[in-house]
Amino acid sequence: MSDTTATWSVDPADVARFSAIAEEWWDPKGKFGPLHVFNPIRLGFIREQVLEAFGRDGTARQPFTGLKLLDIGCGGGLLSEPMRRLGFTVTAVDASERNIAVASTHATAQGLDIDFRAGTAEQLAAEGAGPFDVILNMEVIEHVADPGEYLRTTASLLAPGGLMILATLNRTLKALALAKVGAEYILRWLPPGTHDWNQFLKPEEIETFLAGTPYQLEGPFGVSFNPLTGQWSRSADSDINYMMTVRAPV
Template sequence: MTSQAHARSSIDPAEVERFSRIAAEWWDPKGKFAPLHRFNPVRLGFIRDQVLHHYQRDPTARRPFEGLRLLDIGCGGGLLSEPMSRLGFETMGVDASARNIGTAAAHAAEQGLVIDYRCSTAEDLLAAGEGAFDVILNMEVIEHVADPGDYLRSCAQLLKPGGLMIVATLNRTLKAFALAKVGAEYVLRWLPAGTHDWRKFLKPEELRGFLAGAPVAVDGPFGVAFDPLSGRWSQSGDADVNYMMTVVRNAA
């Protein structure tokens, strides 16, 4: 395992190692990351709609986000970074696992995409003055870090004034324990056992609390639910398991 841990880093080395071991499988739609491949369409739709509305971009444009700078923090193998690049964003993908970054960079090169991939952390980006992002994607990451509050505040500081961050995570409810932990890992075996620690799932009010006093506006939760009959994910009023929230940094 390789990471550029900084003195204030909130990364959890055990979590980095867990994902590093299976880094080569990121782009296999039938492999260990198959659930993320199935989840991607609803994530991408939500991201696109939120950014189109926030920046008043043309929804009919082929690359509607030209001129905007995006950070995909905890990018893994690049499952979101690549479509973001295709939509016109100047994209940086950051992950604490060097193996994940290697997989992501190799796949992007094969696709002819220019993405700035780095093995780093949110805290290190902040310390290096790498902020001023128009959009930050913070998707299914916060439940894997050691200090979620410090991590989220660091990410918020990387936003430009008026910038938008989208956070996706899992709710700490009994329903989430039954479905996202026991069901997904041990019954259906969608995920390797031990992928998630239910105790690190976060309630929406906890996310709001982490940013209390920060110069941001937080909205949500926006629920996401799985339909076992169709095998598809969709946006939902039910935020008991998976949900997303938006964070907008106050304009200067």
């Protein structure tokens, strides 16, 4: 598919916006620099949740060997690569062909065998891909055209007892001030237009999207940024960034 091919879950404008800066994914001082700073807290949360969900040994070098993971909206592979190093068999998908090209080239240079695909969650479902033990749905849902249908489709790719980890932004005035106006227009941490505050999602909306389904949700788990230390940490405050988990029935 081309970078701007639309399906009902894809926002072509967002795909084009990220495609235009795809070569900067692995530059910690580039446009994705804030994501590099954010990555450790995401990785720690993922590792903690999967260890608990599958009863794996946290002292093992590759504790997740034998588990299949899907990274949806993988971008340049900032999560895909460490997941592969932890032992997962990784499939990584992004709607932008340019993102996939960058991610695949970088992973190959690191000697990592990751199945990178240009496509969407709907295409995976239509192709009968999976099921996957773990699905990463990180900072993607606020960029799609139909978040409810998108979330249900991604959840359908889970194996029995599988775990999906979702991260997104809360639609609050605090998030508008700090994550949108502050981050994009004052501090210039992100390119202007990266986010549309109207597409931010409240935790209760995530719950509504899966109402009546057999999936079990937990969270929100808040994360906060400390401007004095320049670091992210887990927090009781979910007014801006938060994560949730979705567990499939056994």
